[in-house]
Amino acid sequence: MSDALLEVRDLVAGYREPVVGPLSFSVRAGEIVGLTGPNGAGKSTILRAIIGSVRVFSGSIVRRPGTRVMVQPQRPFRLPEMPITGHELLHLTHAKDRDAPAALQPLLDPRVDRLSGGQFQLLQVWAALGSPCDLVYLDEPTNNMDPGTVEVLGDLLLAWREERGVLVVTHEHEFLDRVATTIVEVGA
Amino acid sequence: MNVALVFDRLFLLPFLNGLALAVLLALLGCYIRLREEWLAALGLAQAAAAGVVLGGMFLEPVLLVALVAALLAAATKALVGRTGNDAYAVMILFGWSVALLAAANSVHGDDLSRALVQGQLYFTGVPHLEGLGVLLLLAVAILPWISRRLLLGRFFPDTFRANGLGTPHHDLVFDLLVAVTLAFAATAIGVFAAFALVFVPPWIAFRFAPGWKKTLVGSVAVAVACYMVAFAAAIALDQPFGPVLVAVLLVASLARLLRRHH
Numbered sequence: 001m002s003d004a005l006l007e008v009r010d011l012v013a014g015y016r017e018p019v020v021g022p023l024s025f026s027v028r029a030g031e032i033v034g035l036t037g038p039n040g041a042g043k044s045t046i047l048r049a050i051i052g053s054v055r056v057f058s059g060s061i062v063r064r065p066g067t068r069v070m071v072q073p074q075r076p077f078r079l080p081e082m083p084i085t086g087h088e089l090l091h092l093t094h095a096k097d098r099d100a101p102a103a104l105q106p107l108l109d110p111r112v113d114r115l116s117g118g119q120f121q122l123l124q125v126w127a128a129l130g131s132p133c134d135l136v137y138l139d140e141p142t143n144n145m146d147p148g149t150v151e152v153l154g155d156l157l158l159a160w161r162e163e164r165g166v167l168v169v170t171h172e173h174e175f176l177d178r179v180a181t182t183i184v185e186v187g188a
Numbered sequence: 189m190n191v192a193l194v195f196d197r198l199f200l201l202p203f204l205n206g207l208a209l210a211v212l213l214a215l216l217g218c219y220i221r222l223r224e225e226w227l228a229a230l231g232l233a234q235a236a237a238a239g240v241v242l243g244g245m246f247l248e249p250v251l252l253v254a255l256v257a258a259l260l261a262a263a264t265k266a267l268v269g270r271t272g273n274d275a276y277a278v279m280i281l282f283g284w285s286v287a288l289l290a291a292a293n294s295v296h297g298d299d300l301s302r303a304l305v306q307g308q309l310y311f312t313g314v315p316h317l318e319g320l321g322v323l324l325l326l327a328v329a330i331l332p333w334i335s336r337r338l339l340l341g342r343f344f345p346d347t348f349r350a351n352g353l354g355t356p357h358h359d360l361v362f363d364l365l366v367a368v369t370l371a372f373a374a375t376a377i378g379v380f381a382a383f384a385l386v387f388v389p390p391w392i393a394f395r396f397a398p399g400w401k402k403t404l405v406g407s408v409a410v411a412v413a414c415y416m417v418a419f420a421a422a423i424a425l426d427q428p429f430g431p432v433l434v435a436v437l438l439v440a441s442l443a444r445l446l447r448r449h450h
Contacts, residue, residue: 071346081394
């Protein structure tokens with residue numbers, strides 16, 4: 001095997017029937033790999049196959065032994081009343097709040113149910129990105145974000161990309177053009 | 189009204205049993221609420237109640253049968269997975285039906301089912317105290333370990349699976365702890381008082397607490413305060429304990445109106 005943290009080869013995945021593939025790509029430390037394509041192309045299905053929650057019909061998914069993974073979900077969990085602070089959220093993933101970028105500092109003290117959708121999404125991405133893992137999967141991380149917050153997210157990814165490999169699923173081409181080292185078109 | 193009775197040594201053991209339950213249920217209730225499974229708590233308590241009445245029919249130790257029933261219900265919940273409230277509603281209806289049918293067809297069934305509605309805290313003794321003591325120690329020992337995992341499982345649900353951990357052990361351990369605690373609670377304070385202690389204190393704490401640790405502390409504080417008021421009121425006014433506790437908790441829940449939800 002190569003030095004890749006994640007190696008996907010000729011992957012065909014789906015549910016009862018195959019819905020996406022074959023697709024091949026790899027993610028190494030320091031790389032930001034973007035999976036993109038139109039709605040319904042199967043981007044999130046590829047990610048779910050890598051996580052192990054949908055059926056793999058053929059091909060292989062190999063994660064380097066010992067690789068620690070964090071997954072930021074497409075639909076963040078937040079109850080209408082959610083008495084957890086930003087600091088506590090970061091502690092869950094062992095992300096260090098002292099390392100959190102300046103844009104995130106005002107988000108750490110309030111309860112997360114007092115944040116906007118975009119702010120909470122940004123905090124979740126940082127909780128994943130700032131954790132001591134080797135590989136981060138981000139599923140539609142720009143959801144709920146205004147252009148300014150997307151800009152901050154891009155800065156975060158670029159500033160921390162040397163630390164780990166990142167696989168980003170998104171339909172936002174402009175965002176990927178800015179941050180990704182490799183772009184993989186799904187359903188092309 | 190006989191206030192002096194509240195301080196009678198006769199009630200010391202029941203008081204300690206109820207106090208332990210108030211702490212445990214309010215603490216576990218915060219995680220149950222976080223998991224959006226509070227209806228499951230009622231299902232498990234109702235299953236334990238059915239076990240008590242069945243135990244009465246076959247002259248088994250009722251606490252033991254209640255434990256077995258609650259554990260079976262927890263195993264069923266684990267098997268059906270996170271299918272939402274439908275499965276828990278079926279569990280509640282099944283437990284209720286079995287409990288009342290068993291009561292109608294046994295000698296002591298009516299007494300037992302009435303005790304499960306009203307609560308029979310004043311008749312609990314050393315077996316409950318020993319069991320609840322072990323449960324409290326267990327909870328204190330495992331909550332620091334399990335708390336982070338339960339929270340992580342809610343905010344980053346795919347992370348365990350992505351790291352090759354198919355069925356996280358902490359979910360099972362937590363479900364078992366809840367099932368056993370609810371079995372003790374249903375036999376000591378009644379089904380709805382047990383459910384109220386799981387539901388109301390966290391409901392209040394989730395509105396006011398500025399963070400998670402203070403949510404846990406606040407929930408326990410509300411539960412203990414309401415429990416002490418209800419314990420004294422039920423004895424002094426010669427009322428059944430379960431309904432008094434539920435009434436006190438409901439009055440306390442009016443505090444939620446003091447702060448608007450953002």
